[in-house]
Amino acid sequence: MPVDTILYNTKICIHGNIVDAGIAIDNGKIVKIAKKTNLPSASRKMDLKGNITLPGLIDSHVHLRDQQLAYKETFITGTSAAAAGGVTLVIDMPNNKPVTMDSLSLKERIKLAENQSLINVAFNSAFPNKLEEMPEIIKVGAIGFKVYLLNKIGGIEIDDDVSLLVAFREAAKSGVPVAVHAEDWMLIENQKKQLQTLGQNNTEAYVAAHSPEAEAKSIKRVIQLAKKSGVHVHFCHISSELGLNAVLLAKKACLPVTCEVTPHNLLLSSKHYKNSGFFALTDPPIRTQNHTSALWNALKTGLVDIIASDHAPHTLDEKQTNSVWEAKPGVPGLETTLPLLLTQVNKGRLSLAELVKVTSEEPARIFNLPNRGCLAEQNWADLVVVDLKREYKIDSASFFSKAKYSPFDGLHAKGRPIKTFVNGQLVMNEGKIVTKSGIGQVVLNAFDSN
Numbered sequence: 066m067p068v069d070t071i072l073y074n075t076k077i078c079i080h081g082n083i084v085d086a087g088i089a090i091d092n093g094k095i096v097k098i099a100k101k102t103n104l105p106s107a108s109r110k111m112d113l114k115g116n117i118t119l120p121g122l123i124d125s126h127v128h129l130r131d132q133q134l135a136y137k138e139t140f141i142t143g144t145s146a147a148a149a150g151g152v153t154l155v156i157d158m159p160n161n162k163p164v165t166m167d168s169l170s171l172k173e174r175i176k177l178a179e180n181q182s183l184i185n186v187a188f189n190s191a192f193p194n195k196l197e198e199m200p201e202i203i204k205v206g207a208i209g210f211k212v213y214l215l216n217k218i219g220g221i222e223i224d225d226d227v228s229l230l231v232a233f234r235e236a237a238k239s240g241v242p243v244a245v246h247a248e249d250w251m252l253i254e255n256q257k258k259q260l261q262t263l264g265q266n267n268t269e270a271y272v273a274a275h276s277p278e279a280e281a282k283s284i285k286r287v288i289q290l291a292k293k294s295g296v297h298v299h300f301c302h303i304s305s306e307l308g309l310n311a312v313l314l315a316k317k318a319c320l321p322v323t324c325e326v327t328p329h330n331l332l333l334s335s336k337h338y339k340n341s342g343f344f345a346l347t348d349p350p351i352r353t354q355n356h357t358s359a360l361w362n363a364l365k366t367g368l369v370d371i372i373a374s375d376h377a378p379h380t381l382d383e384k385q386t387n388s389v390w391e392a393k394p395g396v397p398g399l400e401t402t403l404p405l406l407l408t409q410v411n412k413g414r415l416s417l418a419e420l421v422k423v424t425s426e427e428p429a430r431i432f433n434l435p436n437r438g439c440l441a442e443q444n445w446a447d448l449v450v451v452d453l454k455r456e457y458k459i460d461s462a463s464f465f466s467k468a469k470y471s472p473f474d475g476l477h478a479k480g481r482p483i484k485t486f487v488n489g490q491l492v493m494n495e496g497k498i499v500t501k502s503g504i505g506q507v508v509l510n511a512f513d514s515n
């Protein structure tokens with residue numbers, strides 16, 4: 066019996082080496098990786114013209130919005146953006162309207178994602194009002210929980226360490242990770258009030274309020290809870306040297322912690338506010354070059370586990386306000402992560418093997434996503450074909466995301482995803498979406514039978 070598809074005349078990255086290979090796909094899965102002559106016969110054959118095939122990106126930090134926030138992004142626009150950017154699975158964040166924080170709200174999002182997504186989607190839930198409901202949320206399929214320590218999102222008061230510990234212990238019992246936005250709200254509020262009293266409302270003031278101290282203090286607090294509960298804590302978007310140092314201490318103590326950085330924190334610094342203004346405003350913020358260098362160093366030494374986009378789309382009106390305190394923080398990142406990182410590969414700052422590790426392999430491992438995250442027989446055929454030589458200018462006007470702005474606008478990128486396959490189906494070809502929505506799978510936690 067011929068298989069569904071073979072991809073030939075491609076190269077793959079194995080143990081740090083780029084080698085010629087072909088890939089046979091059947092029923093959505095990779096069934097063979099071999100030289101063309103050793104591949105089975107197939108109904109469809111695609112010549113990849115010598116370009117490199119990587120595992121599709123797994124972006125562990127994405128705000129797909131939709132529902133009452135559909136004016137910012139929908140499952141269709143967000144997952145189209147993902148496909149265009151070579152991302153084949155995203156983990157959705159719970160700060161939605163309604164907040165994803167119980168089995169009902171989660172089921173609602175799962176239903177929408179099943180009908181509309183073009184790529185695979187997994188879900189984080191906020192903690193529920195009644196912590197006894199956590200097992201039910203996991204049963205419905207959340208792959209983990211997300212807690213936001215700046216504003217209350219979900220059922221736990223942000224200062225309530227007692228409840229947080231109960232929640233962390235419950236997550237540990239179920240074997241799911243807790244992702245954390247670590248910033249000490251009190252430090253930030255106090256600093257913000259002082260700056261506001263002085264009439265300061267620019268990006269410098271925002272960066273001063275969202276200080277490295279606030280990040281590190283919150284990380285240290287959460288590490289104590291991780292220690293007591295044994296839960297796997299994943300720190301989102303580390304942005305400062307102090308924050309990294311706090312994570313390093315926990316890792317040295319062999320606590321089960323991991324962390325991520327964003328492309329904007331790695332590649333931009335305070336000087337970019339001059340041109341991009343509030344379009345570069347994120348939380349935590351882009352900081353000085355010293356922090357950027359520390360993040361790179363931590364990425365290269367393996368202290369940083371994952372690169373995730375923190376795709377956080379807003380409308381132009383929400384970004385273009387007079388006061389920094391009114392502007393919504395967040396940038397769309399799904400369509401820029403891979404081109405930006407391939408550009409770094411071309412510059413020699415990152416190897417392809419490092420890229421694959423932090424954008425596919427580690428996210429799959431940390432968030433328990435079996436049969437995904439690397440090119441291997443029996444794994445799902447979630448793939449991105451990249452042309453490492455393709456040069457182009459980043460232009461947010463062409464984004465599939467509803468958020469048509471980017472602090473990377475105008476940047477000259479070298480290296481671009483040209484084809485994205487999701488569960489064996491070609492979803493993006495040469496920048497065009499070529500499938501109907503709904504072909505993506507909802508990926509439930511590994512306790513599910515799928």
Ligand code: DOR
Pocket residue numbers: 128160246346347348349377378393394395396
């Ligand atoms: O920049 C951010 N945007 N940081 C967050 O923590 C929230 C996010 C959003 O949802 O817009």
Ligand code: ZN
Pocket residue numbers: 246301302348349
């Ligand atoms: Zn966050």
Ligand code: ZN
Pocket residue numbers: 126128158375377
């Ligand atoms: Zn976020």
